[in-house]
Amino acid sequence: MPRIPADEIxxxxxxxxxxxxxxxxxxxxxxxxxxTVHAASPADVDEAAHAAAEAAAAPEWRDLPPHRRARVLYxxxxxxxxxxxxxxxxQTADTGKTLGETRALALSAAGTFRYTVxxxxxxxxxxxxxxxxxxxxxxxxxxxxxxxxxxxxxPIASDAQKVAPALAGGNAVLLKxxxxxxxxxxxxxxxxxxxxTEERLPTALLAVLPGKGRIVGDAIVRHPLVGRxxxxxxxxxxxxxxxxxxxxxxxxxxxxxGKSPTIVREDADTEQALAGVMYGIFSSSGQSCIAGSRxxxxxxxxxxxxxxxxxxxxxxxxxxxxxxxTQVAPLVHHAHRDAVAAAVDLARKEGGRVLxxxxxxxxxxxxxxxxxxxxxxxxxxxxxxxxxxxxxxPVLVALPYEDEDELVAQANxxxxxxxxxxxxxxxxxxxxxxxxxxAGTVWINTYKQFSISTPFGGMxxxxxxxxxxxxxxxxxxxxxxxxxxTDSTPLPWAN
Ligand code: NAD
Numbered sequence: 158m159p160r161i162p163a164d165e166i167x168x169x170x171x172x173x174x175x176x177x178x179x180x181x182x183x184x185x186x187x188x189x190x191x192x193t194v195h196a197a198s199p200a201d202v203d204e205a206a207h208a209a210a211e212a213a214a215a216p217e218w219r220d221l222p223p224h225r226r227a228r229v230l231y232x233x234x235x236x237x238x239x240x241x242x243x244x245x246x247x248q249t250a251d252t253g254k255t256l257g258e259t260r261a262l263a264l265s266a267a268g269t270f271r272y273t274v275x276x277x278x279x280x281x282x283x284x285x286x287x288x289x290x291x292x293x294x295x296x297x298x299x300x301x302x303x304x305x306x307x308x309x310x311x312p313i314a315s316d317a318q319k320v321a322p323a324l325a326g327g328n329a330v331l332l333k334x335x336x337x338x339x340x341x342x343x344x345x346x347x348x349x350x351x352x353x354t355e356e357r358l359p360t361a362l363l364a365v366l367p368g369k370g371r372i373v374g375d376a377i378v379r380h381p382l383v384g385r386x387x388x389x390x391x392x393x394x395x396x397x398x399x400x401x402x403x404x405x406x407x408x409x410x411x412x413x414x415g416k417s418p419t420i421v422r423e424d425a426d427t428e429q430a431l432a433g434v435m436y437g438i439f440s441s442s443g444q445s446c447i448a449g450s451r452x453x454x455x456x457x458x459x460x461x462x463x464x465x466x467x468x469x470x471x472x473x474x475x476x477x478x479x480x481x482x483t484q485v486a487p488l489v490h491h492a493h494r495d496a497v498a499a500a501v502d503l504a505r506k507e508g509g510r511v512l513x514x515x516x517x518x519x520x521x522x523x524x525x526x527x528x529x530x531x532x533x534x535x536x537x538x539x540x541x542x543x544x545x546x547x548x549x550x551p552v553l554v555a556l557p558y559e560d561e562d563e564l565v566a567q568a569n570x571x572x573x574x575x576x577x578x579x580x581x582x583x584x585x586x587x588x589x590x591x592x593x594x595x596a597g598t599v600w601i602n603t604y605k606q607f608s609i610s611t612p613f614g615g616m617x618x619x620x621x622x623x624x625x626x627x628x629x630x631x632x633x634x635x636x637x638x639x640x641x642x643t644d645s646t647p648l649p650w651a652n
Contacts, residue, residue, distance in 0.1 A: 169208035170360030209329035212359035234270030266317035299327030309335035326633035339367035410622030415575030419449030430580035497550030574616030
């Protein structure tokens with residue numbers, strides 16, 4: 158793994174200290190300081206944007222044939238795989254997540270680059286059917302400079318999902334990692350920088366600009382040279398970004414929050430559903446946009462299913478992400494843990510019954526970390542805040558339902574529409590429900606499985622636009638139509 162001096166960030170193709178407020182990155186497993194990152198300032202963003210615009214327009218990048226650009230991306234994918242262990246360790250220190258999960262994220266980032274290579278190699282411009290004496294063609298061109306603003310929960314995967322298609326599309330990228338997790342994005346930047354250097358390409362094609370709060374993200378989004386924004390994060394921030402994009406009239410894709418229903422029908426396979434429901438909410442300690450945080454169980458099975466679920470949730474192993482035993486790791490930082498605890502306290506006040514968890518674990522091992530026990534709550538109506546608001550922690554709310562219409566009404570009674578899980582042995586019911594639930598992704602008898610070849614996006618307040626899938630590069634390009642006259646038919650006003 159290349160050296161990661163945290164006092165340097167990647168601005169305008171060079172590694173140097175940023176001029177912004179320092180970020181103290183803390184290991185959430187024990188509260189220890191990992192390092193201090195000298196983050197970017199708005200002036201750094203401006204410098205990076207100008208250098209990126211120049212890099213994007215440089216003939217050696219602009220005119221690089223797709224198969225050569227593909228080679229660059231493939232090499233980045235190789236390096237991500239080669240350094241998966243180091244990237245995983247860094248991400249676990251930064252986010253708290255288990256090593257198993259962060260390794261899978263690093264490998265998925267490598268897979269994203271390779272898939273993008275395939276999409277790039279096979280992308281074609283289109284000849285459109287002529288309707289007159291001309292040939293018409295639709296082509297795709299780079300946008301120029303793209304802003305990529307990401308959250309903290311799966312940093313390297315989110316980075317790859319934006320940077321790979323943006324570079325493939327012929328652009329330069331200003332990448333803004335979240336304040337809590339800048340380290341893995343900086344390491345990713347080191348790998349990309351190395352490949353660009355080896356290939357003698359402009360190194361300003363990628364800038365990595367960590368920042369405190371909203372300052373740097375806001376400066377990127379509003380910068381006049383940034384012609385497209387790829388954003389993943391909370392819905393409130395997404396709205397602010399959409400407004401900024403509207404002011405500039407540039408496209409923005411928004412991957413936002415969720416409060417996803419997971420449904421256990423009367424005919425579900427109990428073992429499969431128990432494992433899936435638990436994994437759906439408690440993996441990543443619930444810090445996942447697609448977490449299945451609202452559980453609907455058919456009333457005929459509610460007591461038995463929820464009773465067994467609670468027994469098993471009590472046995473989940475809570476511990477540091479570095480321990481091979483751990484199933485539920487700490488939350489990303491202490492203030493977030495406190496926000497999760499406050500949401501559970503509010504659920505109690507609203508009449509919720511906490512069936513398990515509901516506090517930080519006790520004991521020396523947990524004393525300094527940002528831990529919270531996996532929690533199951535019931536006896537709340539779907540209108541309660543715990544059922545409507547994204548908690549983004551290991552908190553599941555369980556609700557019984559009587560019939561399908563009532564289930565669909567409740568499941569869809571949410572501002573969000575990101576994901577849904579359905580556990581059933583009845584294929585027709587699965588299909589029917591899958592069509593009726595308002596969600597960008599529906600999993601049937603599985604949950605939280607991802608494929609880069611399958612488009613992903615949210616409905617309602619969960620987002621706008623699609624990432625991944627065969628058209629992933631097109632989202633980072635501009636379409637242009639060309640007409641080429643093929644005979645000498647005079648135009649109407651010709652003499
Ligand atoms: P956040 O919205 O607070 O921050 C996301 C990023 O935006 C950060 O880099 C932040 O610094 C930046 N930012 C904040 N304010 C900004 C502004 N005004 N202008 C520009 N940039 C700004 O989100 P978070 O707390 O980091 O992440 C958690 C959220 O992300 C959850 O809501 C989760 O559901 C969502 N998420 C969604 C997906 C998805 O694919 N739909 C995936 C992962 C996470």
